[in-house]
Amino acid sequence: MIRFHRRFHPPKVISFDLDDTxxxxxxxxxxxxxxxxxxxxxRVPETREWDIEHWRQRRLDLMRRDDALADNMTALRRATLLQGFRELEIDDADTVTDEIMDAFLAFRSDFSVSEEVHDLLDQLASRYSLVAVSNGNADVKRVGIGHYFKLALQPTHDLRGKPNTDMFEYVKQAMNCAPEAILHVGDSPQSDVFGAQRAGMQSVWLTSGLGRSHQLRVLPTVTIDDLQELSALLL
Known part of the structure; x- marks a missing residue:
């Protein structure tokens, strides 16, 4: 069901989160x-006693200690691996880290989206300029959806992740568009809704992802429960 919380203005640009959206x-x-x-x-037999949960806990510890890593998942994973390998005094820890990260990124984008999502993006791309803005590390080209987007952004050393406004500001400049003419769609109350509102954009909160209503810091422009409801809203 579509719920409106703020005045909705027909957008020119639609910005999409990727993961869980x-x-x-x-x-x-x-x-x-x-x-x-x-x-x-x-590759590193010395880590055999470290299970997946061990590496996850290391990432969480680094996130708590370094705010710059908290919204850059690629940098966080790289830093976690490097920390572990250096702790074990692995030779060429930097090189091994790069090898593992290259493999991770390939594994990370080894999936396909549904035909319904392809159809939706295809229809939207015929009427709007689409961009992707994600804190994650899925490669839209490898996934097979890159051709729908004019621009795909992820955090870098120069662009902080959501809810910082860096990537949203980049979209405004790159698309030469007023913020209120950009509609950002995402599942995270913090990264997507709060981040977009901070940048002056409109936002659509998708409730079928990982976010929950008690996490909302501000109201989105629109709430939807299913991604396909964008058709009724925008087409």
Whole structure:
């Protein structure tokens, strides 16, 4: 069901979050971590006693200590691996980290989105300029949806992740568009709804992802329960 919380203005640009918005990322990341962990233990036998949960806890610890890593999942995973390998005094820890990360990123984008999502993006792309703005590390080209987007952004050293406004500001400049003419769609009350509102954009909160209503800091422009409801809203 579509619910309006703020005045809705027809957009010119639609910005999409990726993970848990265009697809269910939970099984994807679970499979990716399992494949990556197998590779780590094969490449670095000294880590055999460190299971997936051990590496996850290391990531959480780093997130708590370094705010810059909290919204950049790629940098966080790289830093976690490097910290572990250096702790074990692995030779060429930096090189091994790069090898593991290259494999992780390939595993990470080894999936396809549903035909319904392809159809929706195809229809929207014929009427609007679409961009992707994600804190994660899925590669839209490898996934097979890159051709729908004019622009795909992820955190870098120069662009902080959501809810910081860096990537949203980049979209405004790159698309030469007023913020209120951009509609950001995502499942996270913090990264997507709060981040977009901070940048002056409109937002659509998708409730079928991982976010929950008690996490909302501000009201979105629109709430939907299913991604396909964008058709009724925008087409």
């Amino acid at each position: 265009l697809y269910d990322n939970v099984p994807i990341i679970k499979r990716t971590e399992e494949r990556t962990h197998s590779l780590i233990t094969e």
